[in-house]
Each structure stands twice: as C-alpha cells, then as structure tokens.
Amino acid sequence: MSMAAVFIDRDETIGGNGHYMGDQFKLFPSAQSAIQRLKTHHIPVFAFSNQTPIATGELQYQADMLAAWRAHASKILVETGRGKDSLTVNRSQWQETQPDFVAPNLYEAVTYLLRIND
Numbered sequence: 650m651s652m653a654a655v656f657i658d659r660d661e662t663i664g665g666n667g668h669y670m671g672d673q674f675k676l677f678p679s680a681q682s683a684i685q686r687l688k689t690h691h692i693p694v695f696a697f698s699n700q701t702p703i704a705t706g707e708l709q710y711q712a713d714m715l716a717a718w719r720a721h722a723s724k725i726l727v728e729t730g731r732g733k734d735s736l737t738v739n740r741s742q743w744q745e746t747q748p749d750f751v752a753p754n755l756y757e758a759v760t761y762l763l764r765i766n767d
Contacts (some may be wrong), residue, residue: 650767652687652692652766653725654691654692654693654694654695654761654762655687655692655693655694655695655759655762656695656696656697656704656713656717656722657684657694657696657697657711657755658676658696658698658713659696659697659698660683660698660699660730661729661730661731661732662680662727662730662732663676663677663680663684663696663755664676664677664680665677665730673734676761677729677754677755678754679754679755679756680754680755680756682756683754683755683758683759684755684759686757686759686763687762687763688754689730690763690766692766706741714726714735714743714746715743715745715746718745718746723749723750723765724746724747724748724749724750725748725749725750725751725752725758725761726748726750726752727752727753727754727755727758728751728752728753728754729755733757736751
C-alpha cells in the first residue's frame, strides 16, 4: 500500500489540554518524533483543527472518522484526548464505520501506518 499523505487532527491527537488557542497548546510526548518519522519516509503530513465547526454545532466530534471513511482512507483512532470516549460514549456519532486501528497515542499510530505501508 502506498501512502500519499497523513492527515492528523491537531487538537488532542498531536497535543492540547482542552484549550485550543495560542500558547495554551502543548505537544504530547512523542508527537514530534512521530511526525518526524513520517517525514523521514517522505510522507506529507497535514494537521487540521475542526474545533470551531464543532463549537458552533456544524460538525460532530467524530467528523474526522467519517471523513476518512468517505474518502476510503485508513481510519486510525488515537485514544488521547476524547479518543477513548469515541469508542463508547460518542460511538453513535460514527456508527457507519469502524476504525482500522486503535492506537494509544500518535507514535503508535504512525508505527502502524509505516508497517502497513511497507
């Protein structure tokens, strides 16, 4: 399988503490090294934030999982932040699909992606 790019939800996957503005954002341990591993393999990395549309009610919390499903992309659920709740409390918001892999953190998600990309 060839990987064209990796899209990562910034907030509570790469880092964060429930606050999404300015200098309050802090990287999670190993997030930077996880992203660097992708770059070393020449895989473009795109980070996005969907917090404004969620706050205004335009999107559900699991819009990213549904977007990956609709794009026929690999769906990796990272358990940091609200990720763990995604499998239980918020599961009804994306019941059309299921993750291809569940990782405890971004580093383990990248390890999985690199393994299936070989």
